[in-house]
Amino acid sequence: MSGVEGRAQEFATFVRANTPALLQTAYLLTGNKNAAEDLVQDTLLRLWPKWELVARADVPLAYVRRSLANGFVNSSRRPWRREVAYEVLPEQPDTVDPVREFDDRAELWQRLSQLPARQRTALVLRYFDDLSDEQISEVLGCRDATVRSLISRGLAALRASSAAGPAAHDGTFDGMGIA
Amino acid sequence: MTTQLERDLRELLADRASGVSGGLDLAERILASAPGERSRREIPPNLRRWAPAAAAAAVVALIAGALALVGRNDPTPATHHPSPTASGIVPRPTPNPNSTSSAPRLHAVSTGFRARDLTFVSDEQGFALGTVPCGARPGRCAVLLATSDGRHWTVRNRHLPSALARGVNGVRFASPATGYAYGPHALFMTTDGGRSWSRSPGGAIALETDGQTVLRVTSPHSGCPAWCDVAVQTAPVGSSTWTPVRLPTPDGSGTISTGYGVTLSRNGTDVYLAALGHTAGGSADASTTLYASHDSGQTWTRRADPCPFSQTYGSPRETDTVVIAAAPDGVLTVGCQPRVGGADGFVMISTDGGAAFTAEPGRVLLGEFLAGFPSTMLLSADQAASPPVFLSTDGGRTWRPVTQVTGTPVWVGAESPEVAHIVTDGGRVLWTTRDSGADWKSTTFS
Numbered sequence: 326m327s328g329v330e331g332r333a334q335e336f337a338t339f340v341r342a343n344t345p346a347l348l349q350t351a352y353l354l355t356g357n358k359n360a361a362e363d364l365v366q367d368t369l370l371r372l373w374p375k376w377e378l379v380a381r382a383d384v385p386l387a388y389v390r391r392s393l394a395n396g397f398v399n400s401s402r403r404p405w406r407r408e409v410a411y412e413v414l415p416e417q418p419d420t421v422d423p424v425r426e427f428d429d430r431a432e433l434w435q436r437l438s439q440l441p442a443r444q445r446t447a448l449v450l451r452y453f454d455d456l457s458d459e460q461i462s463e464v465l466g467c468r469d470a471t472v473r474s475l476i477s478r479g480l481a482a483l484r485a486s487s488a489a490g491p492a493a494h495d496g497t498f499d500g501m502g503i504a
Numbered sequence: 505m506t507t508q509l510e511r512d513l514r515e516l517l518a519d520r521a522s523g524v525s526g527g528l529d530l531a532e533r534i535l536a537s538a539p540g541e542r543s544r545r546e547i548p549p550n551l552r553r554w555a556p557a558a559a560a561a562a563v564v565a566l567i568a569g570a571l572a573l574v575g576r577n578d579p580t581p582a583t584h585h586p587s588p589t590a591s592g593i594v595p596r597p598t599p600n601p602n603s604t605s606s607a608p609r610l611h612a613v614s615t616g617f618r619a620r621d622l623t624f625v626s627d628e629q630g631f632a633l634g635t636v637p638c639g640a641r642p643g644r645c646a647v648l649l650a651t652s653d654g655r656h657w658t659v660r661n662r663h664l665p666s667a668l669a670r671g672v673n674g675v676r677f678a679s680p681a682t683g684y685a686y687g688p689h690a691l692f693m694t695t696d697g698g699r700s701w702s703r704s705p706g707g708a709i710a711l712e713t714d715g716q717t718v719l720r721v722t723s724p725h726s727g728c729p730a731w732c733d734v735a736v737q738t739a740p741v742g743s744s745t746w747t748p749v750r751l752p753t754p755d756g757s758g759t760i761s762t763g764y765g766v767t768l769s770r771n772g773t774d775v776y777l778a779a780l781g782h783t784a785g786g787s788a789d790a791s792t793t794l795y796a797s798h799d800s801g802q803t804w805t806r807r808a809d810p811c812p813f814s815q816t817y818g819s820p821r822e823t824d825t826v827v828i829a830a831a832p833d834g835v836l837t838v839g840c841q842p843r844v845g846g847a848d849g850f851v852m853i854s855t856d857g858g859a860a861f862t863a864e865p866g867r868v869l870l871g872e873f874l875a876g877f878p879s880t881m882l883l884s885a886d887q888a889a890s891p892p893v894f895l896s897t898d899g900g901r902t903w904r905p906v907t908q909v910t911g912t913p914v915w916v917g918a919e920s921p922e923v924a925h926i927v928t929d930g931g932r933v934l935w936t937t938r939d940s941g942a943d944w945k946s947t948t949f950s
Contacts, residue, residue: 345527453517
């Protein structure tokens with residue numbers, strides 16, 4: 326197999342194997358499915374011409390993930406990107422029973438969306454991708470101490486922006502009946 | 505030490521990520537566009553020198569070749585095909601102390617999850633309604649799990665409203681977004697894949713959907729000895745407006761006034777409702793009445809008891825309809841169990857929507873569950889039997905025990921002629937076959 330064929334096949338194999346996971350990370354960063362697809366596509370197509378370089382990296386996925394995260398952080402700085410649409414689906418009107426559901430998970434998602442891009446990226450890489458401080462620092466191009474600071478500040482911001490206490494609607498269940 | 509916020513954040517991210525699909529489609533689009541990429545971005549100088557037009561064309565061919573060589577591995581989602589599981593009579597699950605120790609642990613989810621009802625919108629996409637320990641609080645909390653590949657389950661909603669948790673025992677999804685959680689006096693609907701729920705009036709003792717319309721069986725009260733004044737309503741999927749449907753009942757009331765219970769089964773526009781006779785006998789009519797609809801429940805025809813006196817045992821013996829299972833193209837399987845004597849039952853198959861039935865010679869102890877498609881895979885399960893699960897691949901002519909599946913079944917469903925699921929061990933273990941019952945793989949919810 327020639328070098329060109331090999332590179333093409335390596336690229337195709339990598340893309341098929343890793344796009345679903347990259348898309349998940351991108352969605353958690355952007356909060357929007359369309360933006361996530363754009364981010365993943367832009368990242369991989371940007372790296373395709375220099376795939377030989379990517380393939381030679383110790384961990385190609387880390388290389389790609391770094392490019393993805395940087396792409397997101399950089400895009401968040403552009404004025405036309407600052408307005409980010411999040412998929413917060415509206416509750417359906419409750420026409421009969423005025424009992425209103427409280428979903429603290431939706432609120433946490435909303436609070437996460439309001440964090441600065443680098444804090445949000447650090448939290449996603451830590452709590453979804455399970456990367457270490459060192460790995461996150463490689464992705465963000467900063468020191469380990471900076472990573473710890475980003476995570477600490479991000480968590481503090483999530484706590485501070487919580488207006489309510491623990492969920493008022495605990496969904497406690499003490500038995501399911503049968504028909 | 506991990507804080508509660510960190511745990512919540514981890515679960516939130518996993519949950520949100522689990523709802524992201526289409527990665528494999530995106531991969532193919534990326535590969536398709538890679539060679540033809542116009543330089544929105546500048547082509548690196550080395551590539552310009554290296555890639556004249558001919559070589560660029562070769563790259564196109566190579567990418568296409570790589571596509572063919574590597575091959576697609578993303579499962580093509582089946583047409584939305586809500587699982588035609590039996591509904592209406594939900595048996596009380598029996599805890600089984602012999603849990604399956606060799607089953608690999610399922611991805612994510614909380615420990616201690618026990619499934620109570622499952623629903624699939626395709627062979628692989630589905631939801632599981634169940635409970636988990638509440639932690640420091642007593643009792644169990646209701647949660648909703650979701651899967652996009654039939655193998656890995658993640659938490660879709662672990663904060664179901666308490667009104668929902670207390671009142672429902674069934675779940676059905678018409679699509680990945682729209683679903684229903686129901687109980688005799690509670691009905692909730694979601695249009696965002698289970699993340700939020702709104703309440704509708706009334707409840708349902710049985711509910712089935714074909715993705716376009718939803719049909720529910722209601723009863724305002726129990727007793728007599730089971731459900732009374734059983735009625736049927738239909739609605740478009742996603743709508744809160746239900747339309748009553750009049751059944752052609754013998755007394756002309758349009759509702760089923762009394763009975764042992766009802767069981768509902770649906771496949772597409774074919775819907776069957778069996779009003780079971782009172783098996784204690786006595787002066788009351790102990791026959792089952794079968795109602796059949798072939799237009800999604802708009803109109804109904806009353807049929808005779810599919811399981812009358814049977815001569816197949818050599819002497820007349822009354823048999824009772826105990827389970828029904830609808831399949832495509834007007835095929836209906838009815839399980840007939842002799843009323844006395846503890847003898848094995850048999851199935852009767854109709855290929856004309858319940859107008860006429862043929863008794864099959866195979867004998868099997870029929871219990872709470874019957875599911876599948878007579879031409880490829882019929883599953884019968886009885887919680888009290890050992891082994892509890894039996895399989896027929898010849899339309900009920902012969903049955904063999906499914907020895908791979910261990911534990912007491914609490915849920916059985918067939919999503920297609922090839923794919924079926926069984927939940928055992930109090931809702932902890934999920935068994936799956938993808939080859940019409942020849943082989944079963946197990947995973948644990950917790």
